[in-house]
Amino acid sequence: MKKIVIVGGCAAGPKAAAKSKRLNPDNIVELYTKENMVSYSACGLPYFIGGIVPNVNELIVRTPEEFKKQGIDVFLNHTLKKILPDENKLIFNDSKEVFYDELILCIGSNPIIPDIKNNKLKNIFNLKVINDGINIRNASVISKSVLLIGAGYIAIELMEAFLNNNLKIYVLEKEASIMPVLDYDMSDILYKNILKRAEDKIEFIFKDEAIEFLGDEKFEGVITKNGRQIEADFCVIAIGVRPNVDIIKDTGIELGLTGAIKTDNKMRTNYKNIFAAGDCSEDFFIPTKQSVYMALGTIANKQGRVAAINASDVNQNEIFDGILGSSVTKFFDYSVALTGLSEKKALELKKYINIDPVSSFVEEYDKAGYMPHIGTLSVKLTADKRTGEILGAQVLGSGSADKRIGVVASALRANLTINEFLHLDLPYAPPFSSTIDPLLTAAYKLKDMINL
Amino acid sequence: MKKIVIVGGCAAGPKAAAKSKRLNPDNIVELYTKENMVSYSACGLPYFIGGIVPNVNELIVRTPEEFKKQGIDVFLNHTLKKILPDENKLIFNDSKEVFYDELILCIGSNPIIPDIKNNKLKNIFNLKVINDGINIRNASVISKSVLLIGAGYIAIELMEAFLNNNLKIYVLEKEASIMPVLDYDMSDILYKNILKRAEDKIEFIFKDEAIEFLGDEKFEGVITKNGRQIEADFCVIAIGVRPNVDIIKDTGIELGLTGAIKTDNKMRTNYKNIFAAGDCSEDFFIPTKQSVYMALGTIANKQGRVAAINASDVNQNEIFDGILGSSVTKFFDYSVALTGLSEKKALELKKYINIDPVSSFVEEYDKAGYMPHIGTLSVKLTADKRTGEILGAQVLGSGSADKRIGVVASALRANLTINEFLHLDLPYAPPFSSTIDPLLTAAYKLKDMINL
Numbered sequence: 001m002k003k004i005v006i007v008g009g010c011a012a013g014p015k016a017a018a019k020s021k022r023l024n025p026d027n028i029v030e031l032y033t034k035e036n037m038v039s040y041s042a043c044g045l046p047y048f049i050g051g052i053v054p055n056v057n058e059l060i061v062r063t064p065e066e067f068k069k070q071g072i073d074v075f076l077n078h079t080l081k082k083i084l085p086d087e088n089k090l091i092f093n094d095s096k097e098v099f100y101d102e103l104i105l106c107i108g109s110n111p112i113i114p115d116i117k118n119n120k121l122k123n124i125f126n127l128k129v130i131n132d133g134i135n136i137r138n139a140s141v142i143s144k145s146v147l148l149i150g151a152g153y154i155a156i157e158l159m160e161a162f163l164n165n166n167l168k169i170y171v172l173e174k175e176a177s178i179m180p181v182l183d184y185d186m187s188d189i190l191y192k193n194i195l196k197r198a199e200d201k202i203e204f205i206f207k208d209e210a211i212e213f214l215g216d217e218k219f220e221g222v223i224t225k226n227g228r229q230i231e232a233d234f235c236v237i238a239i240g241v242r243p244n245v246d247i248i249k250d251t252g253i254e255l256g257l258t259g260a261i262k263t264d265n266k267m268r269t270n271y272k273n274i275f276a277a278g279d280c281s282e283d284f285f286i287p288t289k290q291s292v293y294m295a296l297g298t299i300a301n302k303q304g305r306v307a308a309i310n311a312s313d314v315n316q317n318e319i320f321d322g323i324l325g326s327s328v329t330k331f332f333d334y335s336v337a338l339t340g341l342s343e344k345k346a347l348e349l350k351k352y353i354n355i356d357p358v359s360s361f362v363e364e365y366d367k368a369g370y371m372p373h374i375g376t377l378s379v380k381l382t383a384d385k386r387t388g389e390i391l392g393a394q395v396l397g398s399g400s401a402d403k404r405i406g407v408v409a410s411a412l413r414a415n416l417t418i419n420e421f422l423h424l425d426l427p428y429a430p431p432f433s434s435t436i437d438p439l440l441t442a443a444y445k446l447k448d449m450i451n452l
Numbered sequence: 453m454k455k456i457v458i459v460g461g462c463a464a465g466p467k468a469a470a471k472s473k474r475l476n477p478d479n480i481v482e483l484y485t486k487e488n489m490v491s492y493s494a495c496g497l498p499y500f501i502g503g504i505v506p507n508v509n510e511l512i513v514r515t516p517e518e519f520k521k522q523g524i525d526v527f528l529n530h531t532l533k534k535i536l537p538d539e540n541k542l543i544f545n546d547s548k549e550v551f552y553d554e555l556i557l558c559i560g561s562n563p564i565i566p567d568i569k570n571n572k573l574k575n576i577f578n579l580k581v582i583n584d585g586i587n588i589r590n591a592s593v594i595s596k597s598v599l600l601i602g603a604g605y606i607a608i609e610l611m612e613a614f615l616n617n618n619l620k621i622y623v624l625e626k627e628a629s630i631m632p633v634l635d636y637d638m639s640d641i642l643y644k645n646i647l648k649r650a651e652d653k654i655e656f657i658f659k660d661e662a663i664e665f666l667g668d669e670k671f672e673g674v675i676t677k678n679g680r681q682i683e684a685d686f687c688v689i690a691i692g693v694r695p696n697v698d699i700i701k702d703t704g705i706e707l708g709l710t711g712a713i714k715t716d717n718k719m720r721t722n723y724k725n726i727f728a729a730g731d732c733s734e735d736f737f738i739p740t741k742q743s744v745y746m747a748l749g750t751i752a753n754k755q756g757r758v759a760a761i762n763a764s765d766v767n768q769n770e771i772f773d774g775i776l777g778s779s780v781t782k783f784f785d786y787s788v789a790l791t792g793l794s795e796k797k798a799l800e801l802k803k804y805i806n807i808d809p810v811s812s813f814v815e816e817y818d819k820a821g822y823m824p825h826i827g828t829l830s831v832k833l834t835a836d837k838r839t840g841e842i843l844g845a846q847v848l849g850s851g852s853a854d855k856r857i858g859v860v861a862s863a864l865r866a867n868l869t870i871n872e873f874l875h876l877d878l879p880y881a882p883p884f885s886s887t888i889d890p891l892l893t894a895a896y897k898l899k900d901m902i903n904l
Contacts, residue, residue, distance in 0.1 A: 011887070019652050044822055044882045056820040146805045157881075286877075298880035301887045323876050328879035368496055370510035402884045403855035407640050410859045414866030423773050425738075425861050427780035427789050428750035430610075432495045432854045435463070 001026040005090065005098060006081050006310055008127070009033025010042055011297050012278025014062060015304030016104045016311075017072050023312040029072045032092060034079040037130050043297045045133035046154065049140055051160030056134055072074045080107065083251045085271045102311040105261065106304060107252075109241035109279035114149075116222075118213035125233040127154055136236060140246070142232035147222055149210060150239035151178035153329045158236060159194065159202060160331050170230050172222070174209045174239075175250030181327075183342045183363070186394045187356035189378050192395075193334050193352045205230070210281045214339070224380045241295050242316055243280045256282040258293040265319040267307035275311050284322035287340045287391055287412065288349060294325055324392075326409045327401040333375075337405035340392025340412050343382045356385040360446035364438035366399020369428035375399040381418075381442040388417035388452045393439075404439045418447050456763055457542065457550060459532050460551040460558030462494055462581070462732030463749050466514060467756030468556045469524050475764040481524045484544060486531040489582050490516055493566035495749045497585035498606065500646035500694045501592055502613030508586055530548035532559065535703045537723045552765040554725045557705075557713065558756060561731035561747045566601075568674075570665035575686040579606055580693070588688060592617045599674055601662060602691035602713075603630035605781045608687060611654060612783050621654045622682050622867065624674070626661045628688075632777075635794045637813070638846045641830050645786050645848075657682070693747050695732045708734040710745035717771040719759035725762050729755035738799060739792045739843055739864065746777055771887025776844075778861045785827075789857035792844025792864050795834045808837040812898035816890035817853020820882035827851040831871075833860070833894040840869035845891075850862040858892045870899050 002029050004020045008011045017031040022423045031038065039062040047053045064074035075092075081188035082091035083103075094224035098267035111126035113119060118162035136158075139144070146162055148155050151173040162169050170177075177187040178194070194202065203369050204230065204343040213235070214221040222241055254270045256262035267275045285292040302320060309318040328337035341349070346357035359382040366375045375398030381390045395401040411421050422443040436444075456472045456479050460467045469483040470599040483490065500506045516526040527544075534543040535555075542550045563578035565571060577588050588610075592598065598614055600607050603625040615622050623630075629639040632644070646654065657680065660782040665687070666673040672682035695712035706722045708714035712734035719727045732753035737744040754772060763771040780789035793801070797810035811834040818827045829849030834843045847853040863873050874895040880887055888896075 041822070041882065041887070044820055045882075047823065047882055052824060053822045060783075116505060118513050150478060208538070268750075287863065296880070298878070299885050322877075324876045324877040326879040328884050330880045330881070330883055335884075357764045367492055370496055370505050371492070371499065371600065372504060396623055399733055400852060400855060402879050402881075404875075406855060406859040406889075407862045409864065409879070410862035410868070413876055414863065414868055416866055420865065424858075424865055425774075425776040425778045425791070426746070426750070426858045427778040427791065427854050427861070428495075429780045429782070429854075430493065430499055432780050433788075435493070435495075437858075 001028070002312070003028040003030070003099070004100040004102045004104065005100035006031045006078060006106060007090070007102045008278065009038035010040065010108060011300040012304035013104070013106035014039035015292045015301050016106060016308040017067065017276060018062070018070065019305050019308035020312050021072050022069055023309060024069065027312060030080040030098070031067065031072060032075045032080065032098070034077065035129055035131070036076050036109055038062070038067070038074050038076065038129050041297070042129070046157035046161045047186065048133050049137045049158065050164040050451055052164070056130065059130065077352040080247055081374055083247060083253065085252055087187035088273070092095055096389065103275065104307045104311055104371070105274065105276040105280055106278045106300070107247065107280045110244045111237065112240050112242055113237060114239065116210045117211055119216065121215050121219045124213065124220040125170055125236045127236060127238060132211055133154065136269055138232040138378065140167060143167060145170070145232040146170060147230055147232040147235040149237045151177070152238065152240065152435065153327065154182065154238040156329050156331050156336070158197070158238060163198055163201055170207060170232055171202060171204045172210060172230070173204065173206050174270065176206050177205070179336065181210065181342065182336070182394055183380060186380055186396060188376065190334070190336055190396055194331055197210065197332060202308050216445050218351070243293065245280060256280045256291050258291050260293045265321055266310040267303050267320055268310060277307040286324055288353065294323060296327060315447050317334065324409050326405055328405065333398050334396070335401040336396050337401040338392065339395040339405045339409045340390070341382060342392060342394060343380070346382055346391050351393070355391070357382050357391055358385045358446070360442045360450050361451060362438055362442045362445060364441055365434055366397060366438070367432065368434060371430050377404070377436045377438045379404065379442040381416045381439070381446050382451060385450050388415055388450050390418060390420055404437070407439060418443055418450055419452065422447055453480070454553040454764070455551070456554045456556065457482040457483070458483045458556045459557060460490065460560055460730065460732070461490035462558070462560060462730070463488055463752040464756035465558035467753050468558060468729060468760040470522065471518065471757050471760035472764050473522055473524050475761065477523065479764060482550070483524060484527045484529065484530040484532065486549070487581055487583070490514070490519070490526050490529050490693040491747070492529065492582050494581070497579055497582070498609035499840045500585050500609065500759040501589045501614040504616070506799065508582065511582065518572040519691065531676055532699055534697060536877070537703065537726060540725070550867035554862065555811055556759045556763055557698065557728040557732055558730045558752070559696045562696045563689065564692050564694055564751070565689060566662065567690065568662045568665055570667065571697070573665050573667050573671045574669055575671040577667065577686065577688045579610065579688060579690060591618060591686040595619060597622070597684040599624060599684040601687065601689045602694065603656070604690065605631070605635065605688040608781055608783050608788070610690060611650070615650055615653055615870035617618055620776055622684055623654060623656045624660060624662060624676065625656065625658050626684070628658050630656070631788065633794065634788070634795050634846055635832060636791065636829065638832055638848060642786070642788055642848055649784060650745065663864065665801055691733065695745065697732060708743050709903045710734045710743050712745045717773055719755050719772060720762060729759040738774040738776055740805065746775060748779060750773055776861050776864050777823045778857055780857060785850050786848070787847050787853040789853040790844065790846040791857045791861045792842070793834060794844060794846060795832070798834055798843050807843070809834050809843060810898070810901050812894045812901060814890055814894045814897060816887055818849060818885060818890070819884065823882050829853065829856070829890045831856065831890045831894040833891070833898050835870045835902060837902050840871055840902050842870060842873055843866055859891060870895055870902055871904065874899055
């Protein structure tokens with residue numbers, strides 16, 4: 001019997017709590033969160049904002065009462081103030097002391113807030129926790145326009161949500177393209193598809209940034225570096241997150257080079273009885289064998305599970321062996337997915353590691369050409385010219401992009417070369433793909449370019 | 453410069469012809485087919501019959517005129533009568549002689565016709581070539597009822613087509629379940645879903661078979677072994693195909709144990725300059741490392757490509773290294789897909805090869821639970837208990853079954869064990885899957901059962 005304390009209530013924390021209790025019902029399991037809700041899908045918030053999910057309670061996976069029934073005590077509104085590893089002690093809020101045998105830190109991430117004049121005005125939001133989602137939805141349904149700073153995953157999902165709410169959208173992006181995680185050629189295809197659907201409702205301002213927010217108490221607009229003035233009813237900043245690790249400083253718990261908490265592949269920190277999982281911890285990126293920081297819900301979930309197993313029983317050897325950065329999002333029926341390295345990223349890495357990236361690109365139907373509701377898929381497949389090893393893939397389109405990325409993720413995990421990959425026996429029927437899947441067409445093309 | 457002669461005009465043949473010419477424009481490439489059309493999607497015929505594809509010409513990939521433009525001569529209505537390997541000569545129709553340097557046989561398969569009294573009546577159809585599709589559609593739009601003999605892939609697709617045409621359907625199946633390629637528990641789930649949608653329009657008669665067709669000139673009904681009399685306006689027999697190899701007898705071209713043409717992994721027969729591809733040739737089944745016979749469009753296409761490359765240049769080393777039997781079909785929005793071994797098949801093989809199959813089963817949402825249009829997925833994952841190696845998967849559901857099967861096909865190709873498989877980094881967003889994909893939930897469960 002052990003007392004396992006988990007801090008953090010979104011994805012990794014609740015998963016770790018449930019798993020810890022299930023593994024050994026004798027364990028005392030306590031879950032602390034600074035929020036007034038626990039165990040919800042943060043990834044679902046854009047769909048709540050856009051009205052696709054009508055009630056925020058639908059995003060809640062388990063209530064504190066449900067945890068209680070499983071024998072897990074949930075403590076809401078508990079802000080972690082201090083971690084004392086040598087005393088196995090935590091301090092919450094003013095002075096509440098909590099002791100643990102095993103500690104699992106799932107303290108998540110914070111949105112990056114750029115240093116812009118007047119950034120404390122009302123009606124400037126981030127989308128991180130459930131109350132952010134509620135506030136943005138509330139603003140969204142009474143407004144006519146919104147300024148969105150950033151054009152990554154969350155911003156794309158918010159564009160869809162705000163269009164559902166009939167808002168005029170201004171998107172301000174520092175880079176020259178949307179979704180900078182994609183190669184430029186791919187993000188350009190996505191960009192054109194977004195414009196095709198919503199040219200009159202979304203205005204993109206690239207290579208520019210906010211320097212001053214306008215308004216007295218309440219946000220009214222922005223002045224940009226290039227001298228542009230944009231007025232809007234509210235603003236959402238969605239330029240990414242960083243690990244929430246201020247609390248870690250001076251505790252002796254090590255951070256990695258990425259700035260997130262360093263763990264081994266059992267999710268254990270440098271303290272034997274302290275684990276970290278989810279957005280606060282760094283990840284081992286399989287394609288480069290280096291540490292990276294990626295804040296993704298599915299990773300949080302898996303890490304929470306692994307941390308719980310190892311925390312519950314020191315003899316366990318459950319490992320989390322790394323990530324590929326597989327991800328997917330959509331803009332209405334147009335989906336975007338990727339896994340592994342983009343060509344851009346691989347070319348950057350060429351300076352440091354021994355790779356020689358080469359990519360093929362194909363644009364194909366997503367079904368047999370004669371089927372109704374046919375869509376196109378744009379597939380970019382990247383491999384190492386020296387070895388033929390697949391490095392990554394990006395897929396966009398009105399067909400199932402995520403389906404193809406799952407296949408490549410599986411191939412990447414197994415270190416398949418392009419010569420092996422093109423033999424994949426993928427299922428075919430006219431409503432599901434072309435006879436030769438676009439992925440394989442891209443692979444044939446890439447094989448000819450590599451010619452090993 | 454070579455003269456490459458291809459016999460067969462559906463999938464493998466046209467692919468081989470196009471590839472042969474593209475590889476070396478100096479090649480003389482001739483394509484012979486017994487049909488009056490060439491290069492069409494036989495897999496699309498059920499969608500033409502059901503009116504989803506309104507015009508049969510949409511199924512045609514390339515016309516003879518288009519082939520001509522590419523420098524390929526197509527000869528329609530040419531029935532192969534004799535192969536004379538030692539003279540490099542073919543005889544078509546009455547006496548037309550054709551010489552070749554390289555021959556690619558893509559002579560396909562024939563529907564299995566059971567030995568039932570009166571099976572030559574009018575209005576008894578098979579679905580194999582494009583004219584079958586036209587005849588069945590013509591019968592279907594003026595009839596009120598149909599008898600379908602068999603309940604496999606094609607039959608499932610025809611059920612959807614016939615429901616679209618408002619027919620009452622009788623399905624007569626020798627086995628105790630539909631889709632015998634699935635495990636019984638999985639086919640039972642599919643069966644219940646078909647009934648849920650169409651209970652009043654489809655009547656299934658299991659464990660029974662036709663012994664006599666009724667009618668004078670025209671099919672009017674059937675008498676079954678169990679003494680049942682069923683009346684219907686027309687009949688489709690869909691109980692599978694066998695390789696079209698009567699013409700091969702006494703040619704010296706070897707057949708394999710499966711009865712189909714034997715080839716090496718370059719699609720070459722025992723004659724150096726004779727290749728075979730598609731439904732007439734047997735396949736190497738990766739999970740058992742044995743020869744099998746499977747007639748699938750995607751395999752035909754790939755084999756046609758490989759045969760063409762090796763036929764065009766003897767120094768080429770393009771291989772087709774085997775199949776997993778990956779396949780997918782659907783009944784309206786309910787899809788069915790599988791790859792590798794079913795549990796049933798693996799248990800049968802246990803007598804001959806050293807495996808110990810074990811399976812997990814999960815039923816999960818196909819998206820985040822709060823998203824609209826949510827469906828369920830039933831996943832069965834089978835692995836070898838001794839080694840943890842994945843053997844196969846079956847996925848059914850209103851969500852994307854084929855997506856999950858593509859991932860498993862990739863894992864099978866790479867010999868991933870269950871302990872490796874459950875680390876797969878599959879992309880997640882609420883509209884695309886649950887946070888932990890049902891495939892991975894099935895994998896966790898299977899890992900616990902195997903416990904290596």
